[in-house]
Amino acid sequence: MAKLKGYVEVNIGRCKGCNLCVVECPTDTLDLQPREVNDRGYHYAYMKNPDDCIGCANCGFVCPDGCITVYRKKVL
Amino acid sequence: MNVNDIVNPENLVYAKPALMNENHMHYCPGCSHGVVHKVIAEVIKELDLQEKTIGIAPVGCAVFAYKYLNIDWQEAAHGRAPALATAVKRLLPDRMVFTYQGDGDLAAIGTAETIHAANRGENIAIIFINNGIYGMTGGQMAPTTLSNMVTSTSPDGRNVKTTGGPLKMLNMLALLDGVCLATRVSVHTATAVKKTRRMIKLAFENSMAGKGTSIVEVVSTCNAGWKMTPEAANNWMVENMFPVFPIGDLKNI
Numbered sequence: 001m002a003k004l005k006g007y008v009e010v011n012i013g014r015c016k017g018c019n020l021c022v023v024e025c026p027t028d029t030l031d032l033q034p035r036e037v038n039d040r041g042y043h044y045a046y047m048k049n050p051d052d053c054i055g056c057a058n059c060g061f062v063c064p065d066g067c068i069t070v071y072r073k074k075v076l
Numbered sequence: 077m078n079v080n081d082i083v084n085p086e087n088l089v090y091a092k093p094a095l096m097n098e099n100h101m102h103y104c105p106g107c108s109h110g111v112v113h114k115v116i117a118e119v120i121k122e123l124d125l126q127e128k129t130i131g132i133a134p135v136g137c138a139v140f141a142y143k144y145l146n147i148d149w150q151e152a153a154h155g156r157a158p159a160l161a162t163a164v165k166r167l168l169p170d171r172m173v174f175t176y177q178g179d180g181d182l183a184a185i186g187t188a189e190t191i192h193a194a195n196r197g198e199n200i201a202i203i204f205i206n207n208g209i210y211g212m213t214g215g216q217m218a219p220t221t222l223s224n225m226v227t228s229t230s231p232d233g234r235n236v237k238t239t240g241g242p243l244k245m246l247n248m249l250a251l252l253d254g255v256c257l258a259t260r261v262s263v264h265t266a267t268a269v270k271k272t273r274r275m276i277k278l279a280f281e282n283s284m285a286g287k288g289t290s291i292v293e294v295v296s297t298c299n300a301g302w303k304m305t306p307e308a309a310n311n312w313m314v315e316n317m318f319p320v321f322p323i324g325d326l327k328n329i
């Protein structure tokens with residue numbers, strides 16, 4: 001059966017660590033960096049469980065700052 | 077599977093809208109304003125209106141909206157966006173003209189401008205960000221503040237006996253003959269964002285088609301003013317704002 005694989009790129013510099021993408025992700029792929037911060041001091045979002053991403057783009061839709069780029073590919 | 081197999085342009089499903097520039101937006105983390113800015117940018121691009129759009133920016137947190145979207149903008153005095161939009165649309169009728177206003181802007185100082193523009197059926201779209209509070213100036217009570225809601229100027233909660241109840245501008249506007257679209261949406265989930273996109277698209281199409289005034293009220297959060305995390309603010313909005321400001325169309329003709 002074909003499966004959807006996704007990949008999310010986070011624009012680290014723009015991210016404000018609001019956590020809304022983490023909440024909206026149906027597969028628990030994302031989290032905020034627990035220690036690392038960006039130039040503005042925000043704990044930015046990252047793919048904690050990259051294998052789980054299905055590329056649904058929910059995270060992108062709810063991101064207020066346009067930090068998220070989503071790719072999706074069908075794999076057999 | 078290798079990441080490089082996925083990350084290439086043909087697999088792209090979502091990205092920052094092309095009309096949103098690289099300027100860092102000044103909004104607090106998790107603020108609804110940013111999501112609505114993105115939706116507006118996407119719709120203008122989809123309708124190929126980037127050379128034809130004139131946005132009217134408000135006073136309020138969105139006062140700098142013109143810095144973030146690469147379209148033409150005019151800055152209005154507080155509450156006067158519908159009056160300025162009236163002038164712009166009448167002078168340049170081939171343009172798509174929209175206002176972007178908070179609830180302090182639209183429902184307090186600009187109540188008269190809003191109602192009369194809608195009553196005249198000006199061919200403009202009004203994007204109304206209702207977060208129940210004056211965000212920019214420190215979270216003061218707005219006409220839209222919920223009953224018993226604590227704000228910096230109602231520390232014991234809004235007293236409806238002395239200040240009235242939350243003002244439902246959209247319901248009032250929907251009664252006017254000049255209004256072709258009056259709808260309430262939100263941007264707290266991906267599904268809600270997609271719906272908002274459809275309604276803002278319709279509002280912009282109505283402006284171009286000369287159908288009258290369209291109002292899209294986005295029930296929003298001001299997590300900083302409400303003193304909550306963005307996630308808690310979304311939940312609070314669903315629990316407390318939606319019963320008073322229910323999502324859905326009041327008018328769509």
Ligand SMILES: Cc1ncc(C[n+]2csc(CCOP(=O)(O)OP(=O)(O)O)c2C)c(N)n1
Nearest residue numbers: 135136137154178179180181209210211212
């Ligand atoms: C003529 C005038 N009166 C008052 C103010 C102060 N003021 C600035 S923003 C604002 C309220 C903004 O609230 P809202 O429209 O709800 O937007 P938000 O900041 O919540 O997005 C007020 C009263 C002003 N700038 N100009």
Ligand code: SF4
Nearest residue numbers: 025053054056057059
């Ligand atoms: S694309 Fe979907 S599954 Fe992947 S991180 Fe974003 S919300 Fe989660």
Ligand code: SF4
Nearest residue numbers: 103104107137211298
């Ligand atoms: S004060 Fe409220 S409305 Fe203004 S940017 Fe912050 S969260 Fe948004």
